[in-house]
Amino acid sequence: MVTGSLNALIFDVDGTLADTESVHMAAFNHAFAEMGMDWVWTEAMYTELLEISGGKERILHYWRQVNPDIKELDAHALQDRINHIHDIKTAAYESAVNSGAVQLRPGVLALLDEALAAGLQLAIATTTSPVNIAALLRGAMGDNWRLNFTAIGDASTAPIKKPHPQVYLQMLDALQLPASQCLAFEDSANGLRAASAAGLATIITPNAFTAHHDFTGALRVVPDLSHVSLAQLIDWQNSRKG
Numbered sequence: 001m002v003t004g005s006l007n008a009l010i011f012d013v014d015g016t017l018a019d020t021e022s023v024h025m026a027a028f029n030h031a032f033a034e035m036g037m038d039w040v041w042t043e044a045m046y047t048e049l050l051e052i053s054g055g056k057e058r059i060l061h062y063w064r065q066v067n068p069d070i071k072e073l074d075a076h077a078l079q080d081r082i083n084h085i086h087d088i089k090t091a092a093y094e095s096a097v098n099s100g101a102v103q104l105r106p107g108v109l110a111l112l113d114e115a116l117a118a119g120l121q122l123a124i125a126t127t128t129s130p131v132n133i134a135a136l137l138r139g140a141m142g143d144n145w146r147l148n149f150t151a152i153g154d155a156s157t158a159p160i161k162k163p164h165p166q167v168y169l170q171m172l173d174a175l176q177l178p179a180s181q182c183l184a185f186e187d188s189a190n191g192l193r194a195a196s197a198a199g200l201a202t203i204i205t206p207n208a209f210t211a212h213h214d215f216t217g218a219l220r221v222v223p224d225l226s227h228v229s230l231a232q233l234i235d236w237q238n239s240r241k242g
Contacts, residue, residue, distance in 0.1 A: 005241075006234050008150070008175050008182040009115050010168065010200065013126040013133055015187035018102050020136070021050065021209045024093060028055075031089035035081075039066075047209050053127045053161035053190050056086050090131055097135040104140045105205065107225030112141075112148065114230045121150040121175055125167040125184070125195075129155050150175055163190040168198035180241075183233055185225075189213035201240050203233070 014020045025046045032039040039062070041049065052061045059082050064070060070078060096102070115122060124133060133154060137145040146152075151174035158167035172179055179199030186192050186202050188210045195202040201219040215221050220236055222228060 005181060006120065006183065006230075006237055008121040008123060008177050009111075009185065009233075010123045010125050010171050010175075010182055010195075011185045012187060012191050013124060013128050013136065015207050015210060016105070016185050016191070016205060017108055018104050018136055018140075019207050020093075020097075020102050020132075021046070021207065023096050023101050024055070024089075027089045027093035027096065028059075030092040031085045034088050035085055037085075043209075047212075050188065050209055051190070053163070054155060055089065055128075056082050057161060059085055090129060094131055094135040097132075097139060100139070102136060102139075104136075105224050107228055109140065111225050111228060111230070116148060118230055120230075121177070122148055123150055123171045123175055124152040124154070125158075125171045126154050127158070127161045127167070162188075163193035163197070165194045165197035168195050168200060172198060172200075183219070183237060189215065192218055201237060203228070203236075 011017055014024065022043070025041055025043065028046075029040055032041075041062075049058050049062060052058045060078075063078070063082070112122060126133065130152075133152065134145075141148060151171050153167040153170045153174075155161075158170055160166040168184065172182065175182065182200055184191075184195035184198075184200040184202040185205065186195055187205055187207055192202050192204060192213075192215055196217055202217075204215045204218045204221040205224050206213065206215070206221065219240055
């Protein structure tokens with residue numbers, strides 16, 4: 001039974017569905033070591049780097065910080081090297097997830113199940129790669145995890161990263177629903193800005209890397225989803241409309 005004015009939930013992945021960022025950071029550092037680079041991203045550095053959406057974009061941003069004299073003439077070779085670093089990082093992250101290093105955040109799976117039972121559509125709107133999504137959700141929901149989601153937007157389908165709303169606009173189009181009938185779930189200021197720009201009311205569940213962000217404009221900011229039910233989401237959505 002679809003619940004009237006709320007017909008879909010759209011989820012970010014990293015930091016929202018699961019606390020993945022410390023595992024991502026370790027995977028980046030593994031890749032740097034594998035490439036013989038002397039870079040080591042600390043938690044403080046990585047917290048700042050998360051202001052940049054997208055892993056490859058993050059590497060390039062940092063590279064320009066430590067080597068501001070990069071010539072545009074070397075841009076192609078630089079991008080090839082960044083791609084190689086990111087491939088190693090992705091493999092390391094996938095291995096860590098497959099070994100059980102990451103689980104869904106409290107309340108996530110219960111809310112997904114409740115929404116599906118009520119006939120809502122589910123979608124994913126993220127800047128991470130398809131491999132990362134599959135590694136996480138295969139372990140949490142089983143081999144057929146993909147069947148639970150009407151649509152998935154990721155780094156391969158939405159090259160313009162958050163805070164641009166591209167991935168959310170794509171998901172609304174795929175769901176064939178107006179923003180007023182959907183809710184977004186995010187953990188960061190960039191994610192909130194992206195969802196809001198697409199007209200979506202947004203539930204924020206901060207984590208250690210994003211707790212300091214400005215979440216002005218969010219529908220609700222809650223520690224996690226462990227005490228959030230579908231009925232509450234509908235009440236919050238209706239209060240916004242009211």
